[in-house]
Amino acid sequence: MPKPFTEAERQDFLAGKHVAVLSVAASDGRPPASVPIWYDYTPGGNILINTSASRRKAKLIEQAGAVTLTVQQEELPYQYVVVEGTIVEATKPGPAELREAIAIRYLGEDGGREFARSYDASDSVVFTIRPDRWLSADFSGDL
Secondary structure (H helix, E strand, O other), X not given: OOEOOOHHHHHHHHHOOOOEXXXXXXXXXXXXXXXXXXXXXXXXXXXXXXXXXXXXXXXXXXXXXXXXXXXXXXXXXXXEEEEEEEEEEEEOOOOHHHHHHHHHHHHHHHHHHHHXXXXXXXXXXXXXXXXXXXXXXXXXXXX
16 A cells, blocks of 8 residues: 655655646636646745746636646656645746746756747746645555
8 A cells, every 4th residue: 555755755756856747627618727847846845837828727727726736756666746736926927047947957957048048938927836735645665
């Protein structure tokens, strides 16, 4: 049986470099939006995501004011952290240093800077998510 992470373990896991799946409710009768996304997180802090303000997910995030972020390890030992959170800030356009920091986290220094420069800064939004509820599972004891 999986065991939940301790608070320190779940925060360290979330701070690791993973691609998350962001889910947000839809009020237009369509299914919720669930999309892979890069994020930034420092243990004990808020989660930051960057996207285009004109995208459906950004509009739904603004309407709903809350999201679910799922982060998983797809190799053995299977582990995951799910965070339900409230949007506490939406910064438009997204500050260049935040957009760049998120890109560097995933693409390295040179690739991240290049990616951030190629992004349409005028259409960007950085959402700050306050973690409200955590769910986690660590299957490493099952091996």
